[in-house]
Amino acid sequence: MINKIQLKNWRSHLDTDLEFTSGTNAILGPMGSGKSSVMNAICFGLFGTFPDLQTRKIKLDDIIMNKPSVKNESQISVDFTIDDKTYTVMRVIERNKGTTYSEIREGDKLLDSPNAQRVTELVEKLLKINYELFSRAIYSEQNGLDYFLRLSRGERMKRIDNLLMIDKFEGARSNAVTLRNRLAEKKDALQSVADIEDFKELKKNLDDIDYSLKKLNETKSNLSKEFDEKKINMKSLEKEVKELEGIEKTLNTLNNRKNSLEGSMKEVKHSIDNFRKDANDKTLDVSHEELKDTEKLIKKHQEELNKSRKEQEALTRNISENETKIGFLESKIKEIQTDISKKLELENKISSIEKEFGKNLIQALEKKKEELEAIQRTNSELLTKIEQTEESLSKISKTHDKCPVCESKISTERRSSLIADYQDRIKSYNGSLKENKEAFAALKQMVKETGEASKNFEIYSEKIKEFKGIEKEIEEKKKDHRTLIEAVSRKKQDLEKNRSGISEIEESLEKSKNKQQQLKSAIEKLIDLKDKEEKFSNLENQLEELNKEISGCSKKTSDKNLEKLRITLTETASRISEISARINGLVEIILERENRRKDCQIKIQQAEKQKEEIKLLESLVLGLKIFEKALEKTQTQLRENFVDTVNYTMDQIWPDIYPYKDFGSARLGIKERDYILQVQSSSGEWIDVDGIVSGGERSIASLALRIAFSSVLAPQLKWLVLDEPTHNLDSKAVEDLSETLKTRVGDFADQVFLITHEKTLENAVTGQLYRLSRNKELDDFSRIEKVN
Numbered sequence: 001m002i003n004k005i006q007l008k009n010w011r012s013h014l015d016t017d018l019e020f021t022s023g024t025n026a027i028l029g030p031m032g033s034g035k036s037s038v039m040n041a042i043c044f045g046l047f048g049t050f051p052d053l054q055t056r057k058i059k060l061d062d063i064i065m066n067k068p069s070v071k072n073e074s075q076i077s078v079d080f081t082i083d084d085k086t087y088t089v090m091r092v093i094e095r096n097k098g099t100t101y102s103e104i105r106e107g108d109k110l111l112d113s114p115n116a117q118r119v120t121e122l123v124e125k126l127l128k129i130n131y132e133l134f135s136r137a138i139y140s141e142q143n144g145l146d147y148f149l150r151l152s153r154g155e156r157m158k159r160i161d162n163l164l165m166i167d168k169f170e171g172a173r174s175n176a177v178t179l180r181n182r183l184a185e186k187k188d189a190l191q192s193v194a195d196i197e198d199f200k201e202l203k204k205n206l207d208d209i210d211y212s213l214k215k216l217n218e219t220k221s222n223l224s225k226e227f228d229e230k231k232i233n234m235k236s237l238e239k240e241v242k243e244l245e246g247i248e249k250t251l252n253t254l255n256n257r258k259n260s261l262e263g264s265m266k267e268v269k270h271s272i273d274n275f276r277k278d279a280n281d282k283t284l285d286v287s288h289e290e291l292k293d294t295e296k297l298i299k300k301h302q303e304e305l306n307k308s309r310k311e312q313e314a315l316t317r318n319i320s321e322n323e324t325k326i327g328f329l330e331s332k333i334k335e336i337q338t339d340i341s342k343k344l345e346l347e348n349k350i351s352s353i354e355k356e357f358g359k360n361l362i363q364a365l366e367k368k369k370e371e372l373e374a375i376q377r378t379n380s381e382l383l384t385k386i387e388q389t390e391e392s393l394s395k396i397s398k399t400h401d402k403c404p405v406c407e408s409k410i411s412t413e414r415r416s417s418l419i420a421d422y423q424d425r426i427k428s429y430n431g432s433l434k435e436n437k438e439a440f441a442a443l444k445q446m447v448k449e450t451g452e453a454s455k456n457f458e459i460y461s462e463k464i465k466e467f468k469g470i471e472k473e474i475e476e477k478k479k480d481h482r483t484l485i486e487a488v489s490r491k492k493q494d495l496e497k498n499r500s501g502i503s504e505i506e507e508s509l510e511k512s513k514n515k516q517q518q519l520k521s522a523i524e525k526l527i528d529l530k531d532k533e534e535k536f537s538n539l540e541n542q543l544e545e546l547n548k549e550i551s552g553c554s555k556k557t558s559d560k561n562l563e564k565l566r567i568t569l570t571e572t573a574s575r576i577s578e579i580s581a582r583i584n585g586l587v588e589i590i591l592e593r594e595n596r597r598k599d600c601q602i603k604i605q606q607a608e609k610q611k612e613e614i615k616l617l618e619s620l621v622l623g624l625k626i627f628e629k630a631l632e633k634t635q636t637q638l639r640e641n642f643v644d645t646v647n648y649t650m651d652q653i654w655p656d657i658y659p660y661k662d663f664g665s666a667r668l669g670i671k672e673r674d675y676i677l678q679v680q681s682s683s684g685e686w687i688d689v690d691g692i693v694s695g696g697e698r699s700i701a702s703l704a705l706r707i708a709f710s711s712v713l714a715p716q717l718k719w720l721v722l723d724e725p726t727h728n729l730d731s732k733a734v735e736d737l738s739e740t741l742k743t744r745v746g747d748f749a750d751q752v753f754l755i756t757h758e759k760t761l762e763n764a765v766t767g768q769l770y771r772l773s774r775n776k777e778l779d780d781f782s783r784i785e786k787v788n
Contacts, residue, residue: 001751002042002719003086004079009064009071011037012774014781021767024741026754028762029772034782035755036141036723042753043139045078045089047131048099048120051141054131064095067779071095082126089123091116129714133163137709139721146702149690153674160675163713164642166635173631180624187617190610206600213593220586227579230572237569244565254550261546265539268532287526291519294512301509308502315495322488329481336474343467346460353453353460361454368447375440382433386426393422642712643668643675649708649748656744657707658700659736663693666701668708677701695728703737711748718750726758738764762787 002020007013012034018027027035043050044063052058065071077090085106092101103113104122112118124130129138136147136159148156161167358364396418410418647667654665663679667686670676678686679693679701687693689701703725710720726734741764745752754761762769769787774780 002078002080002753004077005038005042005045006075006077007038007041008075010041010074010076011063011065012067012782013037013041014065016782016784018770018784019768020751020753022751023766024745024752024754024764025767026756026761026765026769027772028756028759028769029774030757032776033772033774035757035772037782039139039141039721039723039753039755041076042078042721043131043135045076045091046080046120046123046127047134048091048102048116049131051135051139054135060093060098061095063093068781087111087123087126089119091119128716133713136163137706137713138717138719139723140703140706140725141723146698148675148705149677149698149702153672157674161635161639163709164638166638169631169635169638173628173635176624176628176631180621180628183617183624184621187614187621190614190617202600202604206597209593209597209600213590213597216586216590216593220583220590223579223583223586227576227583230576230579234569234572234576237565237572241565241569251550254546258543258546258550261539261543265536265543268536268539271532287519287523291516291523294516294519298509298512298516301505301512305502305505305509308498308505312495312498312502315491315498319488319491319495322484322491326481326484326488329477329484333474333477333481336470336477339467339470340474343464343470346464350457350460350464353457357450357453361450361457365447365450365454368443368450372440372443372447375436375443379433379436379440382429382436386429386433389422389425389429393419393426396422639670643670645712646705646708649711650704653707653740653744653748654704656740657704657737658697659732663687663697666704668705677705696730696733699725699728700733700737707748718748719753720745720749720751721753721755723755724757725754726756726761731760734758734760737761740764742766 001022004017004019006018007016010016012032016034016038018038027038029035040050040052044053053060053063064074072095074093075090077088079086079088081087088105090101090103090105091099094100099116101114102116102119104111104119112122120131127134135141140147148160151159158167161170353361396415399415650666650668658666662682664682665680666689667678667680668675669678669686677689679689679697680686689698693701703722706722707720711718726737729737738761741752741754741761745766751767754764765788771785771787773783773785
């Protein structure tokens with residue numbers, strides 16, 4: 001039993017708590033009041049989804065409250081009892097994040113969290129149903145009572161078979177057919193191979209292969225012997241050729257070095273001659289002395305340049321600082337000019353106030369207040385006189401021949417005269433009072449205006465004091481501004497002269513540096529000349545040593561023919577390659593023959609095994625055919641048993657929910673591989689509900705089917721959820737449905753949830769009744785009223 005549900009920020013529900021009992025519980029309200037949201041929340045709390053979310057009519061973020069205020073998180077909690085144990089499921093949805101937390105508790109004990117899928121699996125285990133079964137058998141969503149009738153023929157059988165898990169038997173039967181076909185194909189293939197193979201031919205082939213292998217191995221042995229002899233001879237030749245090639249290579253290297261040395265000597269000799277021409281008979285010492293003088297001059301120019309640049313930086317900094325001060329003064333002058341304008345404006349305002357109210361505002365204000373008090377006193381006196389005169393008038397009007405004051409007798413004429421006099425007095429007093437009130441209102445407005453003017457006068461006067469001495473200050477700032485302008489102009493002239501002097505120093509410095517570079521280059525050439533002369537002497541010594549080595553190598557090769565040895569080596573290598581290729585070819589042929597021999601042996605061994613395997617496959621194919629028939633018969637029997645149980649249940653409840661006599665019962669039939677919902681006419685004929693009966697009859701038949709499905713498919717729960725079940729029903733059918741839900745629902749359901757706008761169904765409630773309301777024009781929250 002579902003005991004309680006809590007909704008926070010769920011669609012239009014801000015913070016809703018609903019408690020339920022056994023029997024029929026109803027949630028009543030107009031369209032858009034949030035009724036269906038409650039049932040969707042129960043479904044989501046238990047299984048993490050509901051039909052509109054499952055079919056993607058809405059997104060998860062749409063569940064979180066958007067109106068009248070936008071929330072970022074929604075929370076749902078469902079409390080239910082199974083087998084005398086109470087469980088609570090809680091789920092949290094965050095905007096743009098989905099379901100961020102889920103938990104399930106048994107009492108205060110946490111069973112699982114925070115994974116939504118694991119929590120759903122535990123709920124399904126406890127309830128012994130999944131979402132698909134709950135949404136199709138127990139929960140009839142709004143306008144979804146006839147869900148199974150709206151499905152196409154093939155789809156209807158598929159969905160109901162899925163609820164019964166008959167589809168698993170069909171899957172097993174389909175797999176069995178596939179396996180049987182594969183085994184039959186394998187048997188036929190083995191039979192085909194067994195028929196083709198000739199065992200005598202296989203034995204003859206084996207003998208031929210053995211003889212061929214003997215001859216091939218003899219040829220391979222002879223070639224291997226020759227290969228080894230040639231290999232030894234080739235190693236000796238390779239050693240001799242390698243020694244001669246080494247001497248020849250050394251000789252070539254020595255000749256190349258000789259040629260290189262002779263070229264280097266020629267190049268060095270040419271460089272020495274050129275250096276001697278460029279030196280102009282200058283010695284190294286003279287060049288070094290001239291370089292020192294040039295470097296002293298460069299140092300002097302550099303010092304002058306650094307000094308001038310420091311002066312330039314000081315001038316630039318001074319100009320920049322003064323220009324900053326000038327900018328500041330200009331900004332300050334503008335501010336003071338603005339303040340002068342403000343002061344002038346305030347003085348004009350004070351002048352206007354004095355012109356309108358006079359110079360002594362406080363005295364004028366006090367005088368007006370005294371006048372107000374005088375009028376108030378006069379009005380109080382007039383009201384007292386009016387009250388006294390009216391009292392006298394009232395008394396004399398009630399008496400006939402006595403004076404109300406002294407109780408003496410008065411004539412009728414005197415009494416009439418007194419009444420007229422009192423009335424005239426009252427009229428006069430009221431006239432004066434009216435004039436005084438008008439004068440009071442005008443004087444009060446004048447006091448208010450004078451007070452405001454006096455207050456403003458004080459404020460303006462205080463503000464003017466803030467601007468004291470401002471004219472003198474602006475003159476001082478302007479004087480400072482002119483002084484700085486003149487100073488900046490003088491510094492800029494000095495800066496220009498400084499820049500000119502720096503250019504002249506830089507030009508002299510550049511000339512000295514060029515001369516310094518030329519002297520350094522000349523000194524380097526003189527040093528290089530000395531090095532080259534020493535190098536030339538070394539090269540001459542190296543050339544003499546090379547000539548001796550070349551002569552020694554030439555003597556070692558004079559008595560041997562290297563080319564003839566190379567030809568002999570090449571012929572030997574060619575013969576070795578030829579023999580190796582023949583041996584490799586023989587190895588491949590021998591390997592191929594041995595593989596063929598092995599294949600023949602394997603085929604002979606496998607022949608008998610194939611016969612045994614064919615017998616086994618024939619036995620398995622026959623067994624699978626029997627298994628297929630059994631599965632098909634089981635599906636048919638399960639459907640028939642299910643239909644019989646559903647029809648028995650519908651036959652029991654039909655008289656309770658259908659108020660007329662034209663249809664005596666309803667049933668679920670199987671026709672042309674599909675489930676058909678039918679009703680029985682008074683003549684005993686069974687008529688298809690789909691497309692023939694009226695909308696109301698169709699709805700009641702669908703309701704009966706839903707109740708039967710709930711009782712048969714989820715007997716352990718005995719829950720039923722009906723969202724707007726009165727669609728297409730007339731008033732009598734609605735009244736009978738109400739009576740059934742009230743008095744006879746306990747026979748097939750322990751707990752019913754009724755979502756409706758139909759007030760007649762209030763009479764059906766045996767559990768809790770809630771009325772929902774919501775001001776849709778203001779996008780208000782859903783309001784809950786618990787009726788009982």
